[in-house]
Amino acid sequence: MPPATTPSTDPAPSRLSRPTRVAEAIKDWIVQAHFGAGDRLPSEPELIERFGMSKGTIREAMRILEAQGLVKSRTGPGGGTFVHEVSKERARALLGNYFYFKDLTIRDIYQLRRVLEPELAAALAGNLPEAVLGRLEAIIGEYDAPAQDVEEEREQHVASLRFHALLAEQADNALLGFLIDFMVNMLSDLTVYRKLYEPPNLELWRRGRAFQLQLVEALRTGDADTARRVMRDHMETAQKLMEAQEAEMQRRFISE
Structure with a gap:
């Protein structure tokens, strides 16, 4: 030694x-x-x-x-x-503790998601086994209709982010996959504890689901350019709509 x-x-x-x-x-x-x-x-x-x-x-x-x-x-x-090999879950928790008091915003998270996730989507196009594509479609199936109440709205938000976590798991680049998975989980936690799923947002459900269906098709056919474009549009649209949710909740908090 x-x-x-x-x-x-x-x-x-x-x-x-x-x-x-x-x-x-x-x-x-x-x-x-x-x-x-x-x-x-x-x-x-x-x-x-x-x-x-x-x-x-x-x-x-x-x-x-x-x-x-x-x-x-x-x-x-x-x-x-x-x-002992540090698990992804433990590393994510330790890193999350660092950001706990940083008061992250939707914009902070999407600034990175908009850069990284389109490139991941392009890299995965044509390289995912049918079993993984089937799992992605099964997740989309969890929100095949608009939520009927606030609890279902919360569950649908969390499920839609699992779609992106599953994509992150498929990354050949371990660092890229970890960063995207970390951001997705941070966004999921932020959405829940700030109650950004209130009020229900039909446009966010409709457009997000449509983008994900298009993305699965591009991933299945191996169309990297389309996968990149769809994911980029998905991130830009989601940021705009989620920022509106965030602003609405802040207005509610102030008025109360």
Whole structure:
């Protein structure tokens, strides 16, 4: 194995606590030493010797890494500390915590969706198996008629965003897929807790569903240019209509 990386003495890292710097050094070493998910890390005494730190510092560093989801401890026979692959759900939750107090708007989210999702659609055209296309159509089938009440309206909004989350899962580019999935989930959460599904919006239902049906057809036939154009129009229309929903809810809040 290559030698352990010692905590950096650069000015910026030095402002971090010692356990945090050691946690970063351990993380770098795990990568350099080519540990994989599920591999057991050396024992605590070995880590103390390798990094030249006290037991307390090493333990706190490992707690930091465990909180980040990068290692996992198990007790009992066969126990120890193991490299752990961070799940998409956990990464999404951690990143979501960062934006929790940022007061994101519909415009903020769609600024990125309008750039990324048309390119994803073009890349997927002609490359999706019929099973995935069938799942996309099944999602559209969940809102084949306008909502009859507020609860159904909320469910339809969430379902329509699952359509885009499913597309994100198919991306060959893991970063692109994660970013789109993250934005879709942020929009879903924002829609629910700000009640942007009130009041029911027939135009949003009608046009959104029509765009998605056109998109599935372009994906099935392998028409990348049409897939890109339809998704771009879908994002632009959705932004305009969702911003109107957002403004309406703000007016209601002020009037109340």
